[in-house]
Amino acid sequence: MKTIIGILLAATLCFSASGATVKAGSQLPQDNKTTEKKMDDFQIIRDEVVDSVRYVSAVPSATVCSVRIDIELKGDIVESVVYTRGCNGNAKGIGALIKGMTVDEAIRRLKGITCGNRPTSCPDQLARVLEKVTASRD
Numbered sequence: 001m002k003t004i005i006g007i008l009l010a011a012t013l014c015f016s017a018s019g020a021t022v023k024a025g026s027q028l029p030q031d032n033k034t035t036e037k038k039m040d041d042f043q044i045i046r047d048e049v050v051d052s053v054r055y056v057s058a059v060p061s062a063t064v065c066s067v068r069i070d071i072e073l074k075g076d077i078v079e080s081v082v083y084t085r086g087c088n089g090n091a092k093g094i095g096a097l098i099k100g101m102t103v104d105e106a107i108r109r110l111k112g113i114t115c116g117n118r119p120t121s122c123p124d125q126l127a128r129v130l131e132k133v134t135a136s137r138d
Helices: 002-017 033-037 088-098 103-110 122-137
Strands: 043-050 053-059 068-074 077-084
Touching: 043 122, 053 122, 068 122, 077 088, 077 103, 077 122, 088 103, 088 122, 103 122
Parallel strands: none
Antiparallel strands: 043 053, 053 068, 068 077
16 A cells, blocks of 8 residues: 555656646546647747857746756857756756757757657757747847
8 A cells, every 4th residue: 555655646746846737636638739739838038149149048838847948059059058947867968968069950859859748848848949049030
């Protein structure tokens, strides 16, 4: 019995950490119609250039675990990406792997990546934010 309670508690904590909430007695959604609508609900909260470095901060979709993405771009090159919350190791890995990469290459590699049964992910949200800021500079 303790094992079952522990598993349920761990699942609840993991689900709660993702930002999702479920009322007691309710069921999880059986389709992705609600989350599909939220793939592009990110919000850019900062976009400015200081000393030739473009600083972009965004709040990603509520369907992912991270709550903020901070990006530094120098020209068309990704200098830094830092996620707040989310899967710590994976978020650090994404930032390390795309450092020095062109924005277009980062978008090409990250766009469309999903997380579990969600239609988006932290890397996909980064790609979408990069697309948006790239479109705004053209």
